Amino acid sequence: MKDNIQALNDIFQARIDNGESIEPKDWMPEKYRKTHIRQISQHAHSEIVGMLPEGNWISRAPSLRRKVALLAKVQDEAGHGLYLYSAAETLGISRDELFDQLHTGKAKYSSIFNYPTVSWADMGAVGWLVDGAAIINQVMLTRTSFGPYARAMVKICKEESFHQRQGFEIMLTLTNGTEVQKQMAQDSLNRWWWPSLMMFGPPDAESTHTEQSMKWKIKRKTNDELRQQFIDITAPQAEFLGLTIPDPDLKWNEETKHYDFGAIDWDEFWQVVKGFGPCNKERIDARVKAWDEGAWVRDAAVAYGEKKIQKSKVA
Ligand code: FAQ
Numbered sequence: 001m002k003d004n005i006q007a008l009n010d011i012f013q014a015r016i017d018n019g020e021s022i023e024p025k026d027w028m029p030e031k032y033r034k035t036h037i038r039q040i041s042q043h044a045h046s047e048i049v050g051m052l053p054e055g056n057w058i059s060r061a062p063s064l065r066r067k068v069a070l071l072a073k074v075q076d077e078a079g080h081g082l083y084l085y086s087a088a089e090t091l092g093i094s095r096d097e098l099f100d101q102l103h104t105g106k107a108k109y110s111s112i113f114n115y116p117t118v119s120w121a122d123m124g125a126v127g128w129l130v131d132g133a134a135i136i137n138q139v140m141l142t143r144t145s146f147g148p149y150a151r152a153m154v155k156i157c158k159e160e161s162f163h164q165r166q167g168f169e170i171m172l173t174l175t176n177g178t179e180v181q182k183q184m185a186q187d188s189l190n191r192w193w194w195p196s197l198m199m200f201g202p203p204d205a206e207s208t209h210t211e212q213s214m215k216w217k218i219k220r221k222t223n224d225e226l227r228q229q230f231i232d233i234t235a236p237q238a239e240f241l242g243l244t245i246p247d248p249d250l251k252w253n254e255e256t257k258h259y260d261f262g263a264i265d266w267d268e269f270w271q272v273v274k275g276f277g278p279c280n281k282e283r284i285d286a287r288v289k290a291w292d293e294g295a296w297v298r299d300a301a302v303a304y305g306e307k308k309i310q311k312s313k314v315a
Contacts, residue, residue, distance in 0.1 A: 012029060012032075019217075021147040022146050024147075035213065035216070036218070040087050040088040041101065044088060049109045052286055055074055061123075070123060073162075103288050105284070109283075111277065112196065119184050121181075125189055125191075126192065128164060128170075128237070129189075132234060138160060144217065194265065198272075249263075
């Protein structure tokens with residue numbers, strides 16, 4: 001029995017090494033399945049919880065054009081959540097279980113969405129930095145080894161790129177505006193810079209899953225590699241905007257051809273991940289409320305579905 005499992009594992013690893021896509025009905029190690037349920041569902045939860053800080057500004061966007069764009073972006077995030085929940089379901093877990101894990105705190109979602117959006121400039125910073133970081137991480141995931149996840153990511157990445165530009169354009173307008181608008185943009189960058197770097201996860205040396213996930217080609221790059229890539233792309237953008245990144249140690253290194261940067265406050269990161277960030281409670285309360293208040297819609301949809309089946313049997 002043990003030998004059989006080992007043989008299956010070897011064939012599985014050979015398929016991965018060969019660049020083959022793993023599909024839901026293929027044999028896979030239990031840990032591969034569980035790792036995917038964990039990562040895909042946390043990703044889905046991040047999209048859905050991520051709608052809240054931006055949803056906060058839809059009714060207060062400064063013009064109809066801004067409102068329409070923000071509304072479309074938040075709606076896209078709901079769509080991303082749906083693709084990802086569907087991808088997770090192909091691994092044999094139900095949507096109800098996934099939501100239960102979110103509502104009871106068993107499943108994580110991205111630390112970034114536990115920070116408040118206190119000014120309109122935050123809509124710019126979230127699009128520019130948070131979606132910018134999400135794209136860097138997710139472009140890698142379009143080539144992840146599990147087929148349904150990789151395919152979902154292709155569409156998601158296209159939309160994220162619109163989101164990032166939407167945010168950058170808000171920042172550009174503010175930095176070309178009045179002194180007060182410039183200050184709003186700078187204040188927003190000051191608050192979102194470090195939490196955006198934390199989105200990529202703990203340093204490689206402390207990342208529990210990276211080694212195995214790289215072996216299975218779930219991850220194609222490590223947390224630190226992606227973080228560095230983000231900083232290298234974003235630092236010149238900040239310069240273009242005329243904004244100062246709140247890190248006195250940020251400096252181009254001619255030798256490494258990368259930016260050096262200062263120490264990240266990992267204590268803050270773990271506090272937020274463990275539920276003690278500025279908005280953790282508010283975010284979960286909002287999700288639970290939406291779930292409870294939406295019960296009648298789910299019940300009506302099930303009743304309608306059952307009625308349709310009955311009707312088709314009679315016909
Ligand atoms: N926040 O061993 P690793 C978006 C946890 S989508 C909270 O390195 P892994 C779109 C991690 O789960 C943003 N927890 O883990 C949008 C693990 O704990 P566990 C979300 C974090 O999985 C934009 C432990 O730490 N994107 O922004 C975080 O190999 C704007 C050890 O970490 C994705 O989910 C964190 N930041 O690497 C929406 C992408 N980092 O599970 C609205 C897919 C780590 O053992 C508005 N996910 N942890 O209890 C990934 O690529 C990976 O899961 C990583 C973490 C890179 C996030």
